Amino acid sequence: VTAAGPGDVAGTGMHVTEAMPAGAVLVSVLAGQDADSALTALYTEHYQPLVRLAALLVGDVAAAQDAVQDAFVAVHGSWRRLRDSDRALAYLRRCVVNRSRSVVRHQGPAALEPSAEIATLTALPPRQREALVLRYYGDLAEAEIAAAMGIGRGAVRRYTAQGMAAVRSALETDP
């Protein structure tokens, strides 16, 4: 997530007058908006990073885009519940992780790039892979990863440790 600077927020007709962390800008912009405007603002800010996140999880851009688009549709449908909270992005992220998990369950895991690191990551169990992608690509805190995966923080620590141990072990044998 990049920091938003001063300027128009695309599609919302609202103006951001000072630079602040993107999430904070977005939440303040979204508050009080209808679902369609909120969807546009969320899309502008988060669609590309979420597609990339999903692509790392499922290994296919088309499937990743489908998953993220599904997530946006779900957020739109739940906007009445979300509009007064700051959970829009967290909900979106969780939807993406859930749908990506479903894609992997049906299609099997695939590697995004033929690098040793990504190949190793792809071979991990889904939960370990999710924990590592959310941590090392998403740069999320433990609590945010837990929310995105729908598990507890202890489980996040466990999956991360197990996953990282497997990655280290694999990369040590294939440096």
Next chain:
Amino acid sequence: VNQHDLYYDERLRCALHAAADSVEPDRDGLERIRARLATPHPRSAAGLLAALSRLTGRAGEDLRAATAWLLAPPGTAVPGPAVPRPVGRRRDRPIRAADWRTWLVPAVCALLVVAVAAGPASLSRLFGGRHAASGATPAATARSNEAAGWIATQVSRSTVVSCDPAMCQALAARGFPARNLDRLQPGATGPPAAGVIVATMAVRQQFGGRLGFGYAPEIIARFGSGNSQIDIRVVAAGGAAAYRSALGQDQQARTAAGRDLLSSGRVVASAQVRRQLLAGHVDSRLLVTIANVAAIHLVSIVAFGDSGPGVGTGSPLRAVYLAEAGHATDAAYTRAVRALLRTENPPYRPTLIQAVRLSSGQRVIRVEFAAPSPIGLITPFRAADVHPGGGPLSSAGPTLSYHTG
């Protein structure tokens, strides 16, 4: 956390970011989301239709039984229908006419309600059974037809096309050579032995992510969205990384060739055409062809076309509209261009050379090459290769500014 752990943490972080940076989502994401919002959820619709199907099936049985009863002489017993009966009734007991009067009206009402709720199209689909049997929705069938039609007219007939059995059948029906159709066997997940693969839902499920990031990274045409989406992908024989690298070099060569064309003084081009040439968006065969024509006649590049539906500028433009610079394009010019281009050998022989009239009234020549665009036909200009006095483009032909492979 020790240095050893940090090293692997950082290594994984860098690899993830590098892989993610290579992902460029399509620009029509918001439109697709809005389109999904505007249509009912597929699973809900499927569930509703299934329920309606069951209901109409039962109502149909009731109606047939009721008709039999109506046609039977008064007081005659008719066979019992397969409907729930009151507890305690014997299974083999015939139903009397009086019992059926209580069923007839609800059955007819149920049919009417279903007809109104489901609409004529849904009912015809339910009762017709053709789509239900094949598992294809009308939208999926339409996309499949579009994709098959596009491949049959745009993909080179000498290209081997991998496809699922249904798509291969559709292509063969449209005249695509059967010997160049590679029917994908169920369960096969290895690299397709083809130049192009038609990624239908069945094929995507069969190959998973191996298609997009391994065997066939480039999409040259896309039809539909969601489950009915069909991607026409170029198979990367040497793997995705090698393909992307070659594609990048090819685009550089095309950019250099486009720049040479524009600076040759032999072509007239609009701002849009100049942008496309300088961005390397034009197929290398077209660049060579234009250079050949320009070497003999001053040429006006009116427009480029046909990059493939649904892929924006991701795929090279394979068609061009040419006109004689400074003159109206007459029959003699068309004949001269046609004669020139027909002497070319593959891969520089166009699949189409056609005189057309634009909506503005201007007469132009459309020159078109088949998909997929080859990579590596031309290599970037190197100053050391040019003989003293050789210009970037001259009447000697295209090889002065870039080397054809």
